Amino acid sequence: MNLLVIFISAVLINNFVFYYFLGLCPYLGVSRKIGPSISMGMAVTFVLSLTAVASWMINHWILLPYGLDYLQIVSFILVIAALVQLVEMFIRKVSPPLYQAMGIYLPLITTNCVIMGLALLAALKNYNFLETVIFGVSAGLGFTLAIVLMAAIREQLDLADVPRPLRGAAIALITAGIISLAFMGFSGIIK
Amino acid sequence: MAQKTIKSEFFKGIWSDNPVTRQLLGLCSVLAVSNAVINGVAMGLAVTFVLVFSSLIVSVIRKIVPNQVRIASFIVIIATFVTIADRVLAAYFPQLSKAMGPYVPLIVVNCIILGRAEAFASKNKVGRSIIDALGMSCGYILTLLLMGFIRELLGNRSILGYQILGKWFEPWVVMLLPPGAFIMLGLIIALFNLIENKIKEKQKLR
Numbered sequence: 001m002n003l004l005v006i007f008i009s010a011v012l013i014n015n016f017v018f019y020y021f022l023g024l025c026p027y028l029g030v031s032r033k034i035g036p037s038i039s040m041g042m043a044v045t046f047v048l049s050l051t052a053v054a055s056w057m058i059n060h061w062i063l064l065p066y067g068l069d070y071l072q073i074v075s076f077i078l079v080i081a082a083l084v085q086l087v088e089m090f091i092r093k094v095s096p097p098l099y100q101a102m103g104i105y106l107p108l109i110t111t112n113c114v115i116m117g118l119a120l121l122a123a124l125k126n127y128n129f130l131e132t133v134i135f136g137v138s139a140g141l142g143f144t145l146a147i148v149l150m151a152a153i154r155e156q157l158d159l160a161d162v163p164r165p166l167r168g169a170a171i172a173l174i175t176a177g178i179i180s181l182a183f184m185g186f187s188g189i190i191k
Numbered sequence: 192m193a194q195k196t197i198k199s200e201f202f203k204g205i206w207s208d209n210p211v212t213r214q215l216l217g218l219c220s221v222l223a224v225s226n227a228v229i230n231g232v233a234m235g236l237a238v239t240f241v242l243v244f245s246s247l248i249v250s251v252i253r254k255i256v257p258n259q260v261r262i263a264s265f266i267v268i269i270a271t272f273v274t275i276a277d278r279v280l281a282a283y284f285p286q287l288s289k290a291m292g293p294y295v296p297l298i299v300v301n302c303i304i305l306g307r308a309e310a311f312a313s314k315n316k317v318g319r320s321i322i323d324a325l326g327m328s329c330g331y332i333l334t335l336l337l338m339g340f341i342r343e344l345l346g347n348r349s350i351l352g353y354q355i356l357g358k359w360f361e362p363w364v365v366m367l368l369p370p371g372a373f374i375m376l377g378l379i380i381a382l383f384n385l386i387e388n389k390i391k392e393k394q395k396l397r
Contacts, residue, residue, distance in 0.1 A: 021223045072296070117297055166381045177369075184368065
Protein backbone atom coordinates (compact mmCIF):
# COMPACT_ATOMS: atom_id res chain seq x y z
CA MET A 1 0.00 0.00 0.00
CA ASN A 2 2.78 2.33 0.97
CA LEU A 3 4.56 1.56 -2.29
CA LEU A 4 1.42 2.38 -4.27
CA VAL A 5 1.18 5.72 -2.49
CA ILE A 6 4.79 6.50 -3.38
CA PHE A 7 4.13 5.53 -6.99
CA ILE A 8 1.01 7.64 -7.48
CA SER A 9 2.46 10.56 -5.61
CA ALA A 10 5.68 10.62 -7.66
CA VAL A 11 3.91 10.24 -11.00
CA LEU A 12 0.95 12.54 -10.56
CA ILE A 13 0.89 14.61 -7.39
CA ASN A 14 4.48 15.45 -6.62
CA ASN A 15 5.52 15.17 -10.24
CA PHE A 16 9.24 15.99 -10.51
CA VAL A 17 8.69 18.60 -13.18
CA PHE A 18 5.53 20.28 -11.97
CA TYR A 19 6.02 20.06 -8.23
CA TYR A 20 9.76 19.96 -7.56
CA PHE A 21 10.74 21.95 -10.69
CA LEU A 22 13.46 19.43 -11.46
CA GLY A 23 14.80 18.63 -14.92
CA LEU A 24 13.59 21.80 -16.59
CA CYS A 25 16.56 22.07 -18.95
CA PRO A 26 15.73 18.89 -20.91
CA TYR A 27 12.04 19.54 -20.29
CA LEU A 28 12.18 22.78 -22.25
CA GLY A 29 15.03 21.74 -24.55
CA VAL A 30 13.88 18.37 -25.89
CA SER A 31 10.11 18.86 -25.88
CA ARG A 32 9.68 20.23 -29.41
CA LYS A 33 8.75 16.91 -31.04
CA ILE A 34 7.01 13.86 -29.57
CA GLY A 35 9.54 11.27 -30.85
CA PRO A 36 12.70 12.63 -29.21
CA SER A 37 10.77 13.50 -26.06
CA ILE A 38 9.76 9.85 -25.63
CA SER A 39 13.41 8.77 -26.03
CA MET A 40 14.48 11.39 -23.50
CA GLY A 41 11.82 10.21 -21.07
CA MET A 42 12.96 6.59 -21.43
CA ALA A 43 16.60 7.54 -20.96
CA VAL A 44 15.78 9.55 -17.84
CA THR A 45 13.61 6.76 -16.40
CA PHE A 46 16.40 4.27 -16.99
CA VAL A 47 19.10 6.38 -15.37
CA LEU A 48 16.78 7.36 -12.51
CA SER A 49 16.12 3.71 -11.66
CA LEU A 50 19.84 2.91 -11.65
CA THR A 51 20.65 6.02 -9.64
CA ALA A 52 18.04 5.15 -7.06
CA VAL A 53 19.74 1.79 -6.47
CA ALA A 54 23.29 3.15 -6.51
CA SER A 55 22.62 6.15 -4.29
CA TRP A 56 20.76 4.03 -1.75
CA MET A 57 23.66 1.59 -1.53
CA ILE A 58 26.22 4.34 -1.09
CA ASN A 59 24.14 6.20 1.43
CA HIS A 60 23.25 3.19 3.57
CA TRP A 61 26.35 1.02 3.25
CA ILE A 62 29.11 3.62 3.19
CA LEU A 63 28.09 7.14 4.16
CA LEU A 64 25.68 6.61 7.07
CA PRO A 65 27.57 3.80 8.91
CA TYR A 66 30.72 5.89 8.99
CA GLY A 67 29.00 9.21 9.73
CA LEU A 68 30.10 10.68 6.42
CA ASP A 69 26.75 12.11 5.36
CA TYR A 70 28.31 15.52 4.75
CA LEU A 71 29.98 13.88 1.74
CA GLN A 72 26.57 13.09 0.21
CA ILE A 73 26.69 15.82 -2.42
CA VAL A 74 30.20 15.03 -3.66
CA SER A 75 29.77 11.26 -3.66
CA PHE A 76 26.32 11.28 -5.29
CA ILE A 77 27.41 13.48 -8.15
CA LEU A 78 30.53 11.41 -8.80
CA VAL A 79 28.62 8.15 -8.73
CA ILE A 80 25.97 9.52 -11.07
CA ALA A 81 28.60 10.77 -13.52
CA ALA A 82 30.45 7.44 -13.46
CA LEU A 83 27.21 5.49 -13.77
CA VAL A 84 25.98 7.43 -16.78
CA GLN A 85 29.36 7.01 -18.46
CA LEU A 86 29.27 3.25 -17.87
CA VAL A 87 25.72 2.91 -19.13
CA GLU A 88 26.62 4.86 -22.23
CA MET A 89 29.59 2.60 -23.01
CA PHE A 90 27.55 -0.51 -22.26
CA ILE A 91 24.66 0.46 -24.52
CA ARG A 92 26.99 1.47 -27.32
CA LYS A 93 28.60 -2.00 -27.28
CA VAL A 94 25.48 -4.11 -26.70
CA SER A 95 22.74 -2.39 -28.67
CA PRO A 96 23.71 0.20 -31.30
CA PRO A 97 20.08 0.94 -32.28
CA LEU A 98 19.21 1.71 -28.68
CA TYR A 99 22.31 3.89 -28.49
CA GLN A 100 21.13 5.73 -31.59
CA ALA A 101 17.77 6.30 -29.96
CA MET A 102 18.83 7.55 -26.54
CA GLY A 103 22.61 7.69 -26.49
CA ILE A 104 22.87 11.37 -27.27
CA TYR A 105 20.70 12.22 -24.30
CA LEU A 106 22.76 10.30 -21.79
CA PRO A 107 25.61 12.81 -21.33
CA LEU A 108 23.02 15.56 -20.98
CA ILE A 109 21.39 13.65 -18.17
CA THR A 110 24.50 13.65 -15.97
CA THR A 111 24.20 17.28 -15.02
CA ASN A 112 20.44 17.05 -14.85
CA CYS A 113 18.87 18.02 -11.58
CA VAL A 114 16.24 15.25 -11.79
CA ILE A 115 18.86 12.60 -11.12
CA MET A 116 20.66 14.42 -8.33
CA GLY A 117 17.31 15.54 -6.92
CA LEU A 118 16.10 11.97 -6.74
CA ALA A 119 19.20 10.83 -4.86
CA LEU A 120 18.89 13.71 -2.38
CA LEU A 121 15.12 13.44 -1.92
CA ALA A 122 15.27 9.69 -1.37
CA ALA A 123 17.97 10.24 1.26
CA LEU A 124 15.96 13.07 2.82
CA LYS A 125 12.77 11.02 3.04
CA ASN A 126 14.59 8.06 4.55
CA TYR A 127 13.08 5.54 2.15
CA ASN A 128 14.10 1.89 2.46
CA PHE A 129 15.57 0.03 -0.49
CA LEU A 130 12.33 -1.06 -2.17
CA GLU A 131 10.71 2.33 -1.64
CA THR A 132 13.72 4.05 -3.17
CA VAL A 133 13.56 1.86 -6.27
CA ILE A 134 9.82 2.48 -6.71
CA PHE A 135 10.41 6.18 -6.14
CA GLY A 136 13.06 6.22 -8.87
CA VAL A 137 10.99 4.34 -11.44
CA SER A 138 7.83 6.34 -10.82
CA ALA A 139 9.71 9.65 -10.85
CA GLY A 140 11.02 8.65 -14.28
CA LEU A 141 7.54 7.74 -15.51
CA GLY A 142 6.23 11.05 -14.17
CA PHE A 143 8.95 12.89 -16.05
CA THR A 144 8.15 10.96 -19.25
CA LEU A 145 4.46 11.79 -18.90
CA ALA A 146 5.25 15.46 -18.38
CA ILE A 147 7.65 15.78 -21.31
CA VAL A 148 5.43 13.86 -23.77
CA LEU A 149 2.40 15.97 -22.81
CA MET A 150 4.46 19.09 -23.32
CA ALA A 151 5.79 17.93 -26.70
CA ALA A 152 2.26 17.13 -27.88
CA ILE A 153 1.14 20.64 -26.97
CA ARG A 154 4.18 22.33 -28.46
CA GLU A 155 3.71 20.56 -31.80
CA GLN A 156 0.31 22.23 -31.99
CA LEU A 157 1.71 25.47 -30.67
CA ASP A 158 4.04 25.73 -33.66
CA LEU A 159 0.99 26.22 -35.84
CA ALA A 160 -0.55 28.84 -33.59
CA ASP A 161 -0.06 32.57 -33.93
CA VAL A 162 1.78 33.36 -30.71
CA PRO A 163 2.59 37.04 -29.97
CA ARG A 164 6.25 37.70 -30.76
CA PRO A 165 7.68 38.38 -27.28
CA LEU A 166 6.02 35.24 -25.96
CA ARG A 167 7.55 32.90 -28.55
CA GLY A 168 9.93 30.16 -27.45
CA ALA A 169 10.63 29.72 -23.77
CA ALA A 170 8.02 32.16 -22.48
CA ILE A 171 5.00 30.40 -23.96
CA ALA A 172 6.51 27.02 -23.04
CA LEU A 173 6.77 28.08 -19.39
CA ILE A 174 3.23 29.42 -19.34
CA THR A 175 1.99 26.16 -20.91
CA ALA A 176 3.89 24.25 -18.24
CA GLY A 177 2.20 26.42 -15.63
CA ILE A 178 -1.23 25.56 -16.97
CA ILE A 179 -0.44 21.82 -17.12
CA SER A 180 0.87 22.08 -13.58
CA LEU A 181 -2.40 23.75 -12.57
CA ALA A 182 -4.27 20.79 -14.05
CA PHE A 183 -2.01 18.34 -12.23
CA MET A 184 -2.86 20.02 -8.93
CA GLY A 185 -6.29 18.49 -9.37
CA PHE A 186 -4.70 15.13 -8.55
CA SER A 187 -3.65 16.23 -5.09
CA GLY A 188 -6.92 14.99 -3.62
CA ILE A 189 -6.18 11.35 -4.51
CA ILE A 190 -4.00 10.75 -1.46
CA LYS A 191 -4.60 12.26 1.93
CA MET B 192 39.59 50.27 -23.24
CA ALA B 193 40.47 47.61 -20.66
CA GLN B 194 38.29 49.41 -18.16
CA LYS B 195 35.34 49.32 -20.50
CA THR B 196 35.61 45.63 -21.30
CA ILE B 197 35.71 44.72 -17.62
CA LYS B 198 32.59 46.79 -17.11
CA SER B 199 30.81 45.11 -20.00
CA GLU B 200 32.01 41.73 -18.72
CA PHE B 201 30.07 42.48 -15.54
CA PHE B 202 26.95 43.97 -17.07
CA LYS B 203 26.44 41.29 -19.70
CA GLY B 204 25.47 38.97 -16.86
CA ILE B 205 22.72 41.31 -15.79
CA TRP B 206 21.07 42.01 -19.11
CA SER B 207 22.28 40.70 -22.47
CA ASP B 208 23.44 37.30 -21.16
CA ASN B 209 21.25 37.11 -18.06
CA PRO B 210 21.57 33.47 -16.98
CA VAL B 211 17.87 33.03 -16.25
CA THR B 212 15.94 35.06 -18.77
CA ARG B 213 18.38 34.85 -21.70
CA GLN B 214 20.25 31.57 -21.29
CA LEU B 215 17.44 29.75 -19.44
CA LEU B 216 19.91 28.22 -16.99
CA GLY B 217 19.25 27.40 -13.38
CA LEU B 218 15.50 27.55 -13.81
CA CYS B 219 14.84 24.85 -11.21
CA SER B 220 16.10 26.89 -8.30
CA VAL B 221 14.57 30.13 -9.58
CA LEU B 222 11.12 28.58 -9.75
CA ALA B 223 11.41 26.63 -6.53
CA VAL B 224 12.67 29.20 -4.03
CA SER B 225 11.08 32.37 -5.36
CA ASN B 226 7.85 32.03 -3.36
CA ALA B 227 9.23 34.47 -0.76
CA VAL B 228 11.82 37.23 -1.06
CA ILE B 229 13.90 35.95 1.86
CA ASN B 230 14.38 32.51 0.29
CA GLY B 231 15.43 34.20 -2.93
CA VAL B 232 18.04 36.27 -1.07
CA ALA B 233 19.49 33.21 0.66
CA MET B 234 19.54 31.17 -2.53
CA GLY B 235 21.08 34.04 -4.47
CA LEU B 236 23.87 34.48 -1.93
CA ALA B 237 24.57 30.75 -1.84
CA VAL B 238 24.81 30.61 -5.63
CA THR B 239 27.03 33.71 -5.68
CA PHE B 240 29.39 32.15 -3.16
CA VAL B 241 29.64 28.89 -5.10
CA LEU B 242 29.89 30.57 -8.49
CA VAL B 243 32.60 33.06 -7.50
CA PHE B 244 34.80 30.57 -5.66
CA SER B 245 34.46 27.77 -8.18
CA SER B 246 35.21 30.21 -11.03
CA LEU B 247 38.27 31.35 -9.08
CA ILE B 248 39.61 27.83 -8.57
CA VAL B 249 38.73 26.63 -12.07
CA SER B 250 40.48 29.65 -13.54
CA VAL B 251 43.57 29.12 -11.36
CA ILE B 252 43.96 25.46 -12.30
CA ARG B 253 42.87 25.84 -15.92
CA LYS B 254 46.35 25.15 -17.30
CA ILE B 255 47.15 22.22 -15.00
CA VAL B 256 44.06 20.06 -15.56
CA PRO B 257 44.17 17.76 -18.61
CA ASN B 258 41.35 18.34 -21.05
CA GLN B 259 39.79 14.89 -20.73
CA VAL B 260 39.09 15.11 -16.99
CA ARG B 261 38.20 18.79 -16.82
CA ILE B 262 34.42 18.34 -16.43
CA ALA B 263 34.89 15.79 -13.66
CA SER B 264 37.28 18.04 -11.80
CA PHE B 265 34.99 21.07 -12.23
CA ILE B 266 32.16 19.05 -10.71
CA VAL B 267 34.25 18.05 -7.71
CA ILE B 268 35.31 21.66 -7.14
CA ILE B 269 31.72 22.85 -7.40
CA ALA B 270 30.46 20.08 -5.13
CA THR B 271 33.02 21.06 -2.49
CA PHE B 272 31.82 24.66 -2.35
CA VAL B 273 28.17 23.60 -2.42
CA THR B 274 28.82 21.36 0.58
CA ILE B 275 30.38 24.31 2.42
CA ALA B 276 27.42 26.55 1.59
CA ASP B 277 24.93 23.84 2.57
CA ARG B 278 26.60 23.14 5.94
CA VAL B 279 26.96 26.84 6.79
CA LEU B 280 23.28 27.47 6.04
CA ALA B 281 22.21 24.43 8.04
CA ALA B 282 24.34 25.51 11.00
CA TYR B 283 23.49 29.22 11.20
CA PHE B 284 20.05 29.46 9.56
CA PRO B 285 18.40 26.09 10.20
CA GLN B 286 14.90 27.39 9.41
CA LEU B 287 15.93 28.88 6.09
CA SER B 288 17.84 25.75 5.21
CA LYS B 289 14.75 23.67 5.92
CA ALA B 290 12.52 25.94 3.83
CA MET B 291 14.80 25.49 0.82
CA GLY B 292 14.91 21.71 1.20
CA PRO B 293 17.03 19.91 -1.36
CA TYR B 294 17.57 23.01 -3.50
CA VAL B 295 20.78 24.11 -1.78
CA PRO B 296 22.56 20.79 -2.44
CA LEU B 297 21.07 20.94 -5.93
CA ILE B 298 23.18 24.02 -6.69
CA VAL B 299 25.79 21.43 -7.63
CA VAL B 300 23.84 20.56 -10.77
CA ASN B 301 22.77 24.13 -11.43
CA CYS B 302 23.72 24.61 -15.06
CA ILE B 303 24.77 28.24 -14.47
CA ILE B 304 27.80 27.21 -12.47
CA LEU B 305 29.09 24.38 -14.66
CA GLY B 306 28.20 26.48 -17.70
CA ARG B 307 30.32 29.42 -16.54
CA ALA B 308 33.17 27.13 -15.47
CA GLU B 309 33.22 25.48 -18.89
CA ALA B 310 32.46 28.48 -21.09
CA PHE B 311 34.34 31.23 -19.29
CA ALA B 312 36.51 30.44 -16.26
CA SER B 313 38.40 27.61 -17.96
CA LYS B 314 39.46 29.95 -20.76
CA ASN B 315 40.06 33.28 -19.03
CA LYS B 316 42.33 34.90 -16.45
CA VAL B 317 41.42 34.85 -12.77
CA GLY B 318 40.36 38.50 -12.51
CA ARG B 319 38.04 38.40 -15.49
CA SER B 320 36.55 35.10 -14.37
CA ILE B 321 35.64 36.59 -11.01
CA ILE B 322 34.09 39.66 -12.65
CA ASP B 323 32.13 37.39 -14.95
CA ALA B 324 30.99 35.24 -12.02
CA LEU B 325 29.91 38.33 -10.07
CA GLY B 326 27.95 39.68 -13.05
CA MET B 327 26.21 36.37 -13.62
CA SER B 328 25.34 36.10 -9.92
CA CYS B 329 23.92 39.62 -9.96
CA GLY B 330 21.73 38.79 -12.94
CA TYR B 331 20.58 35.64 -11.19
CA ILE B 332 19.85 37.41 -7.89
CA LEU B 333 17.96 40.24 -9.59
CA THR B 334 15.72 37.81 -11.46
CA LEU B 335 15.15 35.82 -8.27
CA LEU B 336 14.31 38.99 -6.35
CA LEU B 337 11.91 40.19 -9.04
CA MET B 338 10.14 36.82 -9.01
CA GLY B 339 10.13 36.60 -5.21
CA PHE B 340 8.88 40.18 -4.90
CA ILE B 341 5.93 39.68 -7.25
CA ARG B 342 5.00 36.24 -5.95
CA GLU B 343 5.16 37.16 -2.27
CA LEU B 344 3.28 40.41 -2.80
CA LEU B 345 0.47 38.86 -4.82
CA GLY B 346 0.34 35.55 -3.00
CA ASN B 347 0.81 36.69 0.56
CA ARG B 348 0.25 40.48 0.50
CA SER B 349 3.70 40.92 2.04
CA ILE B 350 7.34 41.66 1.26
CA LEU B 351 10.00 40.00 3.45
CA GLY B 352 7.22 39.05 5.85
CA TYR B 353 5.91 42.63 6.32
CA GLN B 354 2.30 43.14 5.31
CA ILE B 355 2.17 45.62 2.45
CA LEU B 356 -1.28 45.28 0.99
CA GLY B 357 -4.33 45.65 3.21
CA LYS B 358 -7.19 43.26 3.83
CA TRP B 359 -8.99 44.59 0.74
CA PHE B 360 -6.61 42.64 -1.47
CA GLU B 361 -7.62 39.04 -1.94
CA PRO B 362 -4.30 37.11 -2.06
CA TRP B 363 -3.68 35.08 -5.19
CA VAL B 364 -2.79 31.79 -3.54
CA VAL B 365 -1.82 30.28 -6.90
CA MET B 366 1.20 32.60 -6.95
CA LEU B 367 2.74 30.68 -4.04
CA LEU B 368 2.09 27.34 -5.75
CA PRO B 369 4.10 25.79 -8.60
CA PRO B 370 1.78 26.96 -11.43
CA GLY B 371 2.22 30.57 -10.33
CA ALA B 372 5.98 30.17 -10.56
CA PHE B 373 5.87 28.80 -14.11
CA ILE B 374 3.45 31.42 -15.38
CA MET B 375 5.24 34.32 -13.67
CA LEU B 376 8.62 33.31 -15.10
CA GLY B 377 7.05 32.94 -18.55
CA LEU B 378 5.62 36.46 -18.30
CA ILE B 379 8.91 37.92 -17.05
CA ILE B 380 10.82 36.34 -19.94
CA ALA B 381 8.20 37.70 -22.34
CA LEU B 382 8.57 41.17 -20.82
CA PHE B 383 12.37 41.04 -21.18
CA ASN B 384 11.98 39.93 -24.81
CA LEU B 385 9.58 42.80 -25.44
CA ILE B 386 12.03 45.36 -24.02
CA GLU B 387 14.91 43.81 -25.98
CA ASN B 388 12.91 43.94 -29.21
CA LYS B 389 12.00 47.60 -28.62
CA ILE B 390 15.67 48.48 -28.02
CA LYS B 391 16.70 46.70 -31.21
CA GLU B 392 14.04 48.47 -33.25
CA LYS B 393 15.24 51.84 -31.95
CA GLN B 394 18.82 50.99 -32.89
CA LYS B 395 17.69 50.05 -36.38
CA LEU B 396 15.88 53.38 -36.83
CA ARG B 397 19.06 55.20 -35.98
